[in-house]
Amino acid sequence: MTQRIGINLVQGNLRFQREVFEPKKASFEELIQGQQPRALYVGCADSRVVAEMILDVGPGELFVVRNIGAIVPHPNDDASTSLGAALDYAIHVLEVPDIVVCGHDLCGALRAIVDANTKVGSHLERWLRKGSSDVQGFDLIDHAREMSIEQLVERFVAVQVDTLMEYDVVRDSVSAGRLSVHGCVYDPRTGRLRIRQPGVESFMEFRPVETRTSILPPPASKVDAA
Ligand SMILES: [Zn+2]
DSSP: OOOOOOOOHHHHHHHHIIIIITTTHHHHHHGGGOOOOSEEEEEEOOTTOOHHHHTTOOTTSEEEEEETTOOOOOTTSGGGHHHHHHHHIIIIISOOSEEEEEEETTOHHHHHHHTTOSOTTSHHHHHHHTTOBOTTOOBHHHHGGGSOHHHHHHHHHHHHHHHHTTSHHHHHHHHTTSOEEEEEEEETTTTEEEEEOTTSSOEEEEOGGGOOSOSSOOOSOOOOOO
């Protein structure tokens, strides 16, 4: 049985000050002037999928919104306020050039739906439904048990990307050529990303040797917190 060990916040922060902050102090001090992140990242709250780590970026490089399932509620839904505010701020104020929506394999929320372990009407079930209908009204949760978990997460991400385009601020910025929206799935078993190909439903895996371009633009500056 796995022994659960409580997180020690104080010891962790003292170690961070000593081993990370002090050696990189000059880089951290640059960030005092303000932030100019390279992208808005919308991802799952799963503790195994750490945005900055899987994209190898440091403090100041990603503006991050995480929730269960990496869901983008429809802009007309009351649940859109949090993400909508992040979109307004990231696009209007921070002027990010890219949005990355990142789902992941082994997603516990989606697995619970497939395995029928989620109580109908629970907060979790109601939340997942916020992101489960595609533009044709196809309800992924209703059909989840007919799909593999990999199919479900890819369809789920595709729906979230399409729903993002329903936000005026996103659609207008994309139309004006100031913003690009990307969908991807992270595999915690391999560390690899599958990236949605523009205009189609399929996702393509990028292996290390094949990766010549990033889904993020080049960094202006980077603080390596590793
Ligand atoms: Zn997840």
